[in-house]
Amino acid sequence: MTDASVDQLVERFRSGNRAALSRILSHVENDKPAGLRALAALYRETGNAYVVGVTGPPGAGKSTLTNALIRAYRARGTTVGVLAVDPSSSLTGGATLGDRIRMLENFDDDGVYIRSMATRGEMGGLSTAVGAATHLLDAFGFDVIVIETVGVGQDEVDIAELADSTLLLQVPGLGDSIQTIKAGVLEIADILVVNKRDISGADDLVRDLRNMLRLGERRTWTPPIIETLALKGENISGLIGAIEKHAEHLSETGELSQRRERRARQEVLRLARRWLSSRLADILDEPDVSAMLQSLVCREIDPTRVAAEVARRAAREQARAN
Amino acid sequence: MLDVETRTTPIRVLIAKPGLDGHDRGAKVMARALRDAGMEVIYTGLFQTPEMIARAAIDEDVDVIGLSILSGAHLALFPKIFAQLRAAGLDDVLVVAGGTIPSEDVDPLKALGVAAVFGPGTPMETAVRFIREHAPLRGGE
Numbered sequence: 001m002t003d004a005s006v007d008q009l010v011e012r013f014r015s016g017n018r019a020a021l022s023r024i025l026s027h028v029e030n031d032k033p034a035g036l037r038a039l040a041a042l043y044r045e046t047g048n049a050y051v052v053g054v055t056g057p058p059g060a061g062k063s064t065l066t067n068a069l070i071r072a073y074r075a076r077g078t079t080v081g082v083l084a085v086d087p088s089s090s091l092t093g094g095a096t097l098g099d100r101i102r103m104l105e106n107f108d109d110d111g112v113y114i115r116s117m118a119t120r121g122e123m124g125g126l127s128t129a130v131g132a133a134t135h136l137l138d139a140f141g142f143d144v145i146v147i148e149t150v151g152v153g154q155d156e157v158d159i160a161e162l163a164d165s166t167l168l169l170q171v172p173g174l175g176d177s178i179q180t181i182k183a184g185v186l187e188i189a190d191i192l193v194v195n196k197r198d199i200s201g202a203d204d205l206v207r208d209l210r211n212m213l214r215l216g217e218r219r220t221w222t223p224p225i226i227e228t229l230a231l232k233g234e235n236i237s238g239l240i241g242a243i244e245k246h247a248e249h250l251s252e253t254g255e256l257s258q259r260r261e262r263r264a265r266q267e268v269l270r271l272a273r274r275w276l277s278s279r280l281a282d283i284l285d286e287p288d289v290s291a292m293l294q295s296l297v298c299r300e301i302d303p304t305r306v307a308a309e310v311a312r313r314a315a316r317e318q319a320r321a322n
Numbered sequence: 323m324l325d326v327e328t329r330t331t332p333i334r335v336l337i338a339k340p341g342l343d344g345h346d347r348g349a350k351v352m353a354r355a356l357r358d359a360g361m362e363v364i365y366t367g368l369f370q371t372p373e374m375i376a377r378a379a380i381d382e383d384v385d386v387i388g389l390s391i392l393s394g395a396h397l398a399l400f401p402k403i404f405a406q407l408r409a410a411g412l413d414d415v416l417v418v419a420g421g422t423i424p425s426e427d428v429d430p431l432k433a434l435g436v437a438a439v440f441g442p443g444t445p446m447e448t449a450v451r452f453i454r455e456h457a458p459l460r461g462g463e
Binding site for chain 1: 330331332334353354356357358359360361362363364365366367370371373374377378380381382383410411412460461462463
């Protein structure tokens with residue numbers, strides 16, 4: 001793709017063309033030069049969207065809740081972009097992306113954009129391209145961006161790095177009170193959502209979560225516990241109220257800018273690591289490094305020495321590039 | 323035919339059921355087979371209008387749309403779907419169809435732009451191979 005045609009695509013994006021947004025997003029997701037060029041051109045136009053993360057175990061109702069949030073936001077005139085992540089197969093790389101099926105009611109509304117993304121081997125509940133995709137939806141002008149993670153177990157906490165407010169969905173029946181005092185996803189929640197509040201055990205879960213919060217030291221923000229029945233849209237206004245309150249808290253305490261600084265730092269680290277690790281793999285294939293690896297296998301030198309040589313080459317190469 | 327070896331990214335496929343029949347087993351079997359063939363399948367399920375299908379295809383930037391239909395309304399619905407796709411500028415998407423489509427309807431559907439029709443009893447590998455060989459490349463290099 002020529003630079004001129006990428007620039008043309010960016011111009012169509014700027015004029016509000018959804019197909020252009022979608023195509024740029026594909027290029028970004030596929031890690032193509034066209035995606036990088038478009039993103040670089042559009043990055044200055046980001047920074048206006050509020051990012052809401054939705055995470056929780058499989059079947060907790062994340063997609064259904066996201067749909068309910070879309071409906072409630074649209075009723076207020078707020079535009080919504082959604083990134084819905086589902087797992088890729090570790091065996092074949094294929095994926096069934098089935099979140100969209102819960103979000104079909106807004107298909108004719110230009111104020112809603114829904115994109116399904118596969119994890120493509122990334123652990124942590126998201127895909128590598130979600131950060132960049134968030135920038136694109138932001139630049140396109142969506143007021144709120146909802147990122148729905150894959151169904152998480154206990155430890156997929158990457159969403160907290162990307163979202164301004166992270167909602168953790170819990171449903172009754174998944175364990176006793178000990179589950180609520182474990183480290184992991186519970187720690188990153190800004191808002192705890194007890195969904196499916198109509199099924200038995202919901203009261204116990206709310207009590208356990210409340211006790212868990214009381215056990216901890218007092219922080220400047222205590223996650224509220226919001227009970228919802230997303231399928232019927234019950235108490236979604238309460239949830240949006242909680243998100244707004246959290247947003248106010250973030251801006252009043254200056255935590256929003258702290259979070260965004262942290263996010264920028266993490267993003268750069270992640271990109272740099274990715275770039276480096278692919279370079280390092282290439283360096284291992286260079287003939288004299290391959291020879292060193294052979295000596296390593298024969299126990300003639302030790303791994304630290306080879307690693308130091310690989311790192312030295314990467315650094316030298318980088319210095320030359322600058 | 324495109325060179326299969328040049329593709330480095332997963333093929334994205336939208337599987338949708340236009341119209342009012344409620345038989346989604348074929349669509350689900352197909353979705354599963356394509357997933358197992360390494361594709362990313364966006365499954366939107368039953369009762370999709372032409373507008374819904376076009377919107378999903380645009381937002382998801384799919385390479386392929388698979389339409390499963392068992393109601394007999396394909397000749398009524400497919401022209402509307404193609405009109406929506408063209409209005410949205412999606413002229414390079416590969417569209418394939420499956421379900422109970424009588425052989426005399428295959429040519430009219432192909433004239434409309436359907437690349438292949440997979441009737442009952444088509445081996446999964448046939449459909450998978452066809453999609454692999456004909457899915458458009460999106461470039462971006």
